[in-house]
Amino acid sequence: MSYFKQKLNTEPTSAFDLLSQLYDLTGLVYLHDQNFPVIAFLPKKFLVFQQSILQQFHQTTFNQYQLHPKATTVTEFSNFDQTTPSAQQNVVFDGGYIGFFSYDYSANQHVNISSHPQPSFFLGQYSTFLRFQDNAWYFHSREENAQAIYAFISDLIAQPTSKNLSALTLLEASHPRWSKQQYLNAFQHVQEYIKAGDCYQINLTQEFKATAQGSLLNSAQALWQLTHAPYAGYLKINDFELLSCSPELFIEFQNNRKIKTRPIKGTMPRFNDPQQDQRSKEKLSRSEKDQAENVMIVDLLRNDLSVYAETGSVTTTKLFEIESFNQVHHMVSEITATLKEEINPMQMLLSALPGGSITGAPKIRAMQIIEELEGAPRGAYCGSLGYFNFDGTGRWNILIRSIQKYQTELSMWAGGGITIASDAEAEYQECFDKISAMLNLLNTWQKTDL
Template sequence: MQRIHRLFEIDDFSSLKNQLLIWGNKHQTVVWLDSNNHKKSNIEGVLAVDKMSYISSDYMNAFEHLKEFINSIRDYAFGYLSYDLKNDTEKLSSNNIDDAAFPDLYFFQPKKIIEVCDQGLLFKYPTHLENEIDTDWKAIQNTTKKESVKKTFDIQQRTSRESYLKQVKKAIDEIHKGEVYEINLCQEFFAKNAEIDPLDTYLDLNSISKTPFATFLRMDDKYLLSASPERFLQKKKTILTSEPIKGTAKRENTPEKDAHQIVALKNNTKEIAENVMIVDLVRNDLSHIAEKGSVKVKELCGIYTFEQVHQMISSISCELKLNIHVVDAIKACYPMGSMTGAPKIAAMKFIEKLEDSKRGIYSGAVGYFTPDHNFDFNVVIRSIVYHQTKKYLSFSVGSAITAKADPEQEYEECLLKAKAMRQVLS
């Protein structure tokens, strides 16, 4: 499909990005992706609103349906893959409780795309909507946000502290048996009768997190508010890149103590082992779709600092084989190893037995396809899921369990990762 491009030069993005999202949220279908000035992302920010066509699916043949959709529109597509698409890649199931009730897969072909780039705002509209560009630009500049009042509600744990510690011990037992050597174990925090302003909550979450793969997603009454620091998979021309995170340390309140945390994380043998295990898993996933000899570890166990935590991140790349469809490339690597453990299939089977909630969109991926079949997807972590009609709110956190795991420390790591979500909801 043909799109007209129009650039408006901008000097100051600081307030304009919020205005752009506030304007965008007036639509029923919205995806906003924000890199928060981090260099890892292709773009500073992009907004996609309104749908010309879309696909919403359960896991059955989901990747094949997505491939057909991408082929048919020959245009941009924005949306998400839920964790439970694992049931399409392998003979698995998801039988745990699912109160958020999001589709397993959702993508839409947007009417309007506005990209924040170095020069300003780049409008990418269908040719028949060209006359709306000036009107929308004026509306964005005049957009203001009404103040909302926070309402109190109780956040509950789906899994009690005692139950979680028992689950970690069971995971360690399975690891000692030798069928699996790392399990990413998650737990859900939730609230019923929760009333929030999704946009305000996202803006608060993003302001205290400032991560490179932040996301605001809206599908009518369903919202994802994400402060994700992690890239699942990116395709630029023929190069695929995955950047798994394994290894977390909290920020400290003085430069000296904070520097000590970085050094401690960099030399933590347990965290390094977790990271290297997942790097090997990603290398294996990519090897099935890569040109021979092209899989490379570009960075191993690099330490990156964010507002709330320090993270250990590795980067693995390869050259995609000719004639492999982009959706098949994603399917070959899905779900991401950083959210499963290794070996992947065995880990996912134990996850289903141990956890108390269906993951759904949590530990899935949000992103986009371009008309020339490039793509970029995050990992849905550090995120709030909200069903406005049901007034159901949820966020989940997890940690990687290995043979050296200490249940109490794993529980504390979960609380650390939940800190930002709790802060904006309190």
């Protein structure tokens, strides 16, 4: 199969500008991918799962798709060739499968929970994409008509503005669905379950919602500049948009079947005053409560990985590291392993979802309690957005600090791990520490009466 690569005839420009110009292309998706940005579009085929219906579409002509009479399973859809080592030194997208799996879809593999009416997962096979490298955007394609696609894309990008990117307008300020008392009641129920021995930790989250018109993409550049998130991204499927500002890696699939996960558990706010900020960081580093939370999730993920890993290969390489992001400090650990030769990477990813850092322990019981207490489906939040190359390497995030918009419903969520040592007031405040800056920025798009 031929491979066409060509530098775009444009000055280095932002991912937002390019996404705005390419907005009408089917399967438009962006991954910041830990400073290896990629924009993909026009998948050869894709799967979409919505309201319990799985559909598969195949490209017929440029930007035109036809429903396939019989959809395949996700693992059948993703065909890997792991016999040929990647020529890339780092894990970067080089053609393969990009998509997202919602928390709802992932949890429903294990327990019965309600699902959001928006798409529950999307997975596309991409042979055409843009990648930022050497301070420029390059067009890559394995398509037979790659040069014609390149010419079309170049013409689109040369246009001054997108005609179809409507301004985002919130018809009301984004607000919590729960009152503080409702959160405290749910917190108390979690404590009762812990005392009864049902669980050790529950990741209790609450929704912030608004009614909105226009494109969520319009807010992307400002939110990405605010957060500088290593696993930021964007995905658009018809009237559904997903905007990620996630700091958390779920699983990285490396060469030679090596895998790595970096769970986040433990948070303290950032401060403008350097001394106060350093004290906050040190407080997190010394926190026995946060270390206890973190090690519970490390143990859970070690168990998840061991099912598909070579015996003896699961290793905790880093424990209780402190990483600083724009709004918060986080406690992060790292676990590595080697997949068994016969394991399909997609099979392993789906089995490990949803991530332990956003469920609790033990995982099955934690998801049942979450379904009982939270009162609304999470949708994409706490799912995963990412990719696999055709050789089985890839990188998938945890969809925290993420906004989803379906039709006119816009929402984002925040929460934290509750243990027997948790303080209700502190946990409630932690929700706001994590997303208040994003909420405040989002609310600047609120409609005002002049």
